[in-house]
Amino acid sequence: MIPPGSTIGILGGGQLGRMLAVPIRQMGYGVAVLAPLGDAPALGLADHAIRASFDDLDAARRLAEFSDVVTYEFENVPAATARAVAERRPLHPSARLLELTQDRNREHDFLAGLGIATAPGREVHTVGEFDAALVALGMPARLKSALGGYDGGGQLRVHDAASASAARARIPTVEGGWRLEAEVPFERELSVIVARSGQELRAYAPFENQHQEGILHLTRWPARGSPRSLTRALEIAEAVAVAGDLCGVMCVEMFVGGDEVSVNELAPRVHNSGHLTIEGAAVSQFEQHVRAICGLPLGSPECRVGGVAMANVLGNVDRRHVRLGGAAALLAEPGVHLHLYGKDRERPRRKMGHVTALGVDADDAAARALRAAANLSFMGADRAE
Numbered sequence: 591m592i593p594p595g596s597t598i599g600i601l602g603g604g605q606l607g608r609m610l611a612v613p614i615r616q617m618g619y620g621v622a623v624l625a626p627l628g629d630a631p632a633l634g635l636a637d638h639a640i641r642a643s644f645d646d647l648d649a650a651r652r653l654a655e656f657s658d659v660v661t662y663e664f665e666n667v668p669a670a671t672a673r674a675v676a677e678r679r680p681l682h683p684s685a686r687l688l689e690l691t692q693d694r695n696r697e698h699d700f701l702a703g704l705g706i707a708t709a710p711g712r713e714v715h716t717v718g719e720f721d722a723a724l725v726a727l728g729m730p731a732r733l734k735s736a737l738g739g740y741d742g743g744g745q746l747r748v749h750d751a752a753s754a755s756a757a758r759a760r761i762p763t764v765e766g767g768w769r770l771e772a773e774v775p776f777e778r779e780l781s782v783i784v785a786r787s788g789q790e791l792r793a794y795a796p797f798e799n800q801h802q803e804g805i806l807h808l809t810r811w812p813a814r815g816s817p818r819s820l821t822r823a824l825e826i827a828e829a830v831a832v833a834g835d836l837c838g839v840m841c842v843e844m845f846v847g848g849d850e851v852s853v854n855e856l857a858p859r860v861h862n863s864g865h866l867t868i869e870g871a872a873v874s875q876f877e878q879h880v881r882a883i884c885g886l887p888l889g890s891p892e893c894r895v896g897g898v899a900m901a902n903v904l905g906n907v908d909r910r911h912v913r914l915g916g917a918a919a920l921l922a923e924p925g926v927h928l929h930l931y932g933k934d935r936e937r938p939r940r941k942m943g944h945v946t947a948l949g950v951d952a953d954d955a956a957a958r959a960l961r962a963a964a965n966l967s968f969m970g971a972d973r974a975e
């Protein structure tokens with residue numbers, strides 16, 4: 591057990607790290623953050639800030655020296671960095687689980703070994719393999735880089751001759767290869783966030799997610815769907831957590847059609863679809879993660895209200911020193927909460943914040959969250975450089 595008063599290290603300085611730092615501090619732990627130069631919202635909440643790139647092994651070792659336990663808030667931490675930390679301090683979730691989920695092809699093999707369905711797909715390293723896979727899978731398909739994908743990045747949709755030749759031209763351009771996947775005609779997308787610590791396992795009931803251009807747009811909780819599909823989603827997440835020997839929380843993203851559930855991807859960390867647990871659950875995903883990695887009892891993942899929804903607030907243009915307009919009208923609505931990540935630079939489609947709405951049910955909450963988010967707008971502000 592890592593007692594309060596100890597220090598928790600975080601690899602990564604984004605909004606997930608920032609929201610993780612809130613319960614870390616609340617429970618009396620110190621926070622150490624390693625983040626590269628640039629706009630890193632978690633650094634403002636750090637007791638020890640290390641500004642260095644993620645492949646700087648000396649910096650990773652320094653983070654470990656400051657910390658009693660280390661975690662990460664994004665899964666593209668280089669394997670050598672994770673190992674350098676894990677040689678010195680406990681790293682949760684493990685470097686093994688991190689490496690497994692960094693590569694879409696290894697992730698697929700791991701899931702297949704557990705008898706869990708994924709989108710039909712093939713590992714692709716050469717143009718010849720791409721052509722053969724496209725014939726086997728048909729169009730539309732998605733070409734995804736095996737490493738480094740995030741928020742739909744590193745992904746191409748292949749739906750006609752022109753997009754196929756554009757995708758073919760990309761094959762030699764990345765390290766680590768690709769996965770070509772058939773497009774799944776899903777009815778809805780679900781995610782399950784599961785927490786595990788020692789033998790204790792607690793999962794949040796499934797969240798229902800809508801994406802726009804590969805980026806999460808809206809999450810609603812509880813999710814809609816047949817009782818069988820919802821039960822299967824939970825079973826899958828729990829099986830993955832046990833087989834991956836999870837310590838901490840992880841997110842399993844899934845496609846659902848009827849009663850059939852297949853896994854899209856795994857993220858061994860707190861996740862955007864779980865932000866609504868801050869106001870909506872008895873214990874948030876962030877507090878749950880801290881409890882798990884510190885060996886403390888896990889909290890209740892129950893939904894506290896009839897329904898809750900989260901809408902992401904994305905940037906539109908590229909500019910610095912932004913201010914948010916519309917917050918007063920938003921906060922005049924009961925049960926509506928604003929989270930802004932403190933990023934100084936707005937960029938098109940950058941995650942700047944989110945809105946959570948509590949409602950009588952998920953429909954009500956979703957309508958309120960979307961309405962509230964739609965009335966927000968960023969403005970440039972004059973400030974000396």
Ligand code: AMP
Pocket residue numbers: 709732734739740741742743745771772773774775779801804805843854855
């Ligand atoms: P990813 O980065 O793999 O999570 O993909 C982002 C989003 O693109 C997913 O949440 C889906 O909405 C969509 N998507 C990805 N892969 C597929 C697929 N094989 N079939 C249909 N939609 C997909």
